[in-house]
Amino acid sequence: MQWNGEFLAFFLLSVMAIGGAVFMIHFTRVVHMVLALAFTFLSIAGIYVLLHAEFVAAVQVLIYTGAVSILMLFGIMLTKHRTSDHSDSRSRHQLLSFVGVAAFFGVIMWVIYHTPFSGGKAETAKYTVANLGEWVFKQYVIPFELTSVLLLAALVGAVILAKKERDA
């Protein structure tokens, strides 16, 4: 493992992403939680940039950090009941959770270290927007179209649901 700029950036970004997630669980006020979550989303976008997936990074910021976080903030602010979430702290319950989490961590680490990662390194320099567009519209055009039909169906469904509520 070389200690270069890329590794340092990856290290910082992963700490930021995990830190945001930990803070999201730790905070008691819901608005703070969403902001911590937005921070995690932003850090993940940074990791995408490190992988030369600039398009995915930009879309990640646009959709997750921007739209999804704001949508959640909206929902929380407009529904003001229970602004903070106080969890009961029973020590036995906490101990049990700790054991469970530690066991899960052990299993995950064991699996990671015992899984052989086959295949060479991907050439990330090829992942430009132009190539991405060509792949989506040539090689993967059928899944792409199916996704758009699915989204259209969801959109129509949402409109119908909203209309029904207004009539009632």
Next chain:
Amino acid sequence: MQAWMWLGPVIMLFVVLGFVTLAILFERKVIGWMQSRIGPNRVGPWGLFQTVADVLKLLLKEDIVPQKADETLFKLAPVIAFVPAFAVVAVLPFTDSLVFADIGVGLLYFIAISSITTIGILAGGWASNNKYALIGAMRSAAQMISYEIPLVMALVGVIMAAGTLNLSGIVEAQKEMWFIVPQFIGFVVFFIASLAELNRTPFDLPEAESELVAGYHVEYSGFRFAFFMLAEYVYVFAMSALTTVLFLGGWNPLFGFTFLPPLIWFLLKFSLIVFTLIWIRATLPRIRVDQLMQLGWKVLLPLALFNIFLSALLKEIPGIGSYY
């Protein structure tokens, strides 16, 4: 190269701050002129130091954090609002050599990063624990989300014509014809949507002073307030520069007048956009909330979609197809 890497952004920060100082003075002067007033003329020659004096006054003011406010978030919100405003300046190409980060998805980067500011505004409005601030923040977020969609859709025509998301590439593609001519519908939709994104009149509902006192920054004072204003004016800078790059051909000269350097051409077009923004502010009244959403979803979005369809169709016609 190394020294330039570090010094460049610092110089850019001062350029942007200088622009903000001058732009506020210019705005007050132009609006004064349009309303048959003189405008600021007391501080310095021609009122040149008025904004400097205003900023100094803001710096000297007491820094107030309301007792019932969420203190951490209240202090953090101006930072969240300002940092993206300056971060988007990185991808703007001023001339073919004067660009900080020439990344492949420059246009998407701009749109994506600028959407983070909304979180800062929303957080500031909520943390103030004030109903006017919250309503202002809500309006701002709703407006920015709604107008981001026509904004991006209007750009699809430009992206299709240029064949790239790189901003330098988009300017290069306008050597023959600026995109404002073939993409006129796109330009109109983009310009209206960008006015709404900038929260400027006639779309300044988030800070409508007659109904909301001042909107999301009503509880802010001193330097934190200055930061919100700064973010707003830095976005004016960035959005005007983006409009220049996307539709007015960036640094490309008009009629082949190459005796003016590219940077001067860029500044001329850029100043024209800034002047138009101020002109619109002095001319149009503020629109109502319901009209705002109607305009965004029922007029601008269909127009933008029609523009995409039309561009794709005209691209196939021989003769004029090369302009699309």
